[in-house]
Amino acid sequence: MLGKGGKRKFDEHEDGLEGKIVSPSDGPSKVSYTLQRQTIFNISLMKLYNHRPLTEPSLQKTVLINNMLRRIQEELKQEGSLKPMFTPSSQPSDSLSDSYREAPPAFSHLSSPPTHPCDLGSTTPLEACLTPASLLEDDDDTFCTSQTVQPASPTRLSSPALPQEKDSFSSALDEIEELCPTSTSTEAAVAVTDNLKGTSSESSILKPEGSQEGRADDSKLMDSLPGNFEITTSTGFLTDLTLDDILFADIDTSMYDFDPCTSASGTASKMAPVSADDLLKTLAPYSSQPVTPSQPFKMDLTELDHIMEVLVGS
């Protein structure tokens, strides 16, 4: 917050960055323009996906932020620097204009080291991401690789999965089957998202929402915008399923009481917005079995598959 007090260093950067938007053709200003665009992109993502309000988020705000993201995305597409998010083979380049591209490989690098615990279930601490001031003063590489990753990662998980809780759920199950060879749950989750993105074969964050929206009639059912607009609606659908007790019988359901207020006042549903990260976390125990595809694991999956069929059938 720009509270009372003396001048902040940020302001100097502020004026430099956003005094006027310079055309990207300027030499040194191109860097700052790209930097600013990236900052705004990250902030926008943070706003959309790290927010867990008790009340419905303002549609106007969501629409404006979405428009902002779309515009930046369009710009990036035009500049030709938009590449598939999860191409693990791509080499991270040092040029700043490819900062967007750097994110995916950095993500997989950072998923294992403890210093960057890619805790997919947790909401990224706002402080880590909402300090563009200090970031801008830091080394630009650090800015691009570490910070762009953290806000981006939860979004990739939550956005594609939520509007399609049925499809993504079964596809998540498929992925988990496939990732039996992997050893850690974190990497498993990473691979899951890799495959999730792979199946959708999209090249941006917003696009998967679009395509998934397009291909399912759930959108009409849900009356939902791309995931972020009515996240809670789609998870609300989940809560109405009476079989969820069976589904998550072995799992500690206390995680769903994430908010004491809603669970205290709310009665019908204890499951406030269950993001895809939570879903994956619950499934993680299954995937933490030893390397070899374990029999019990397979059996649980088939059971779940069966239940899914029942749900779809009903």
Add this chain to the structure above:
Amino acid sequence: MVLQPSERHYRDWNHRRLGPWCSPTGSPAPLSCETGCGEGSWILVCRLLVPTQVNLLSMEEDIDTRKINNSFLRDHSYATEADIISTVEFNHTGELLATGDKGGRVVIFQREQESKNQVHRRGEYNVYSTFQSHEPEFDYLKSLEIEEKINKIRWLPQQNAAYFLLSTNDKTVKLWKVSERDKRPEGYNLKDEEGRLRDPATITTLRVPVLRPMDLMVEATPRRVFANAHTYHINSISVNSDYETYMSADDLRINLWNFEITNQSFNIVDIKPANMEELTEVITAAEFHPHHCNTFVYSSSKGTIRLCDMRASALCDRHTKFFEEPEDPSNRSFFSEIISSISDVKFSHSGRYIMTRDYLTVKVWDLNMENRPIETYQVHDYLRSKLCSLYENDCIFDKFECVWNGSDSVIMTGSYNNFFRMFDRNTKRDVTLEASRENSKPRAILKPRKVCVGGKRRKDEISVDSLDFSKKILHTAWHPSENIIAVAATNNLYIFQDKVN
């Protein structure tokens, strides 16, 4: 909810609560409002604190209010979030001033009547009625709370002794009747004094009940509840000039209601796309024309205003007029769209102009010219270079309102740091004033404030970096015929008057 304070009780309570701030000196304000907004001509009439929940309960139990008042004064930051004022509205005569807050309460203030013994108290507003309009609800389908915050209050013109107002939260509109009772019938035949039924066998004589005076009681009763018509959050309500219908607007739809019918409403505007993924624009405000009951306008998040005529078709998706100013290419930035989003739209009293408020400017449009506004006023252009951080802390989404004065010659809107701005359309002069405890001595003339942008800061100026963005004036109101304004700053309601020398 019924409150039974006496008139004296209210006035004394107010008086004690406010200390020496209560009484303005000087002659009563002129009835004409041609004085404009010249510098140094506004004085603080009174500062009113919306009573907290605690206070309300205490009053019902008849506890000595002195104790409560002292605790108020001792800790000036004693305000819960529920006390934050979310809407302010004068009624059509200016005698009553209604405020709604985040806790779902409506507090109505009444102007002190001029009396011979206390001539200096005229112009003050005292609490007239308080009631809980909306309660928090829970949407079980979406697992979300529905806020009880009052988004808008609109008065109906007075047609009898009672007052009627519409108040709305995000989902439900309610029509409230506020009436006074100062007489009570006594001497029933079938009931005794406590209201218990008498045994008919004991009744030997007949008498006619008589009305006896009692302490003034102001009651508020909900007369209509207009619910379940809005999927999205209601942002505006507007009473039609026919006084029979009104409209309620949410993010994507506008509904037309008849006051008498609560289980049906007509949908007159629907901008919801078939595929929600294509949604890029929402409705931000709407208002009926003050004289033509078939005409209304609504504004959008893309900075456009549409004027619609209900005679053209049942569903007014096709506008009659479309107001949009072409973008200034030299001012383009990432935030151009967001700052162009219109937060408030108001017809002038004459019906000839509309005023719109976006994040940095106030614009006046002539209804006959659609391609650009006739006047543009910069409210706080010094924020243009701060848009990124204002986007980060969400301040860029703040919804400021704007108001006309009674003669449409002056417009007013709020800003940050408890500043509010007035623009005189005729003289082209403007003034920045501050509504705050620290800087306003009672009855003293408000000092104009100035924000300095450049390096050198003069003595009384405040630099942009020192502005407090948590203190924002979103809601203001102007008396319909006099130069009296009400400014809401968090949980405080400031009433200022134009001082006449």
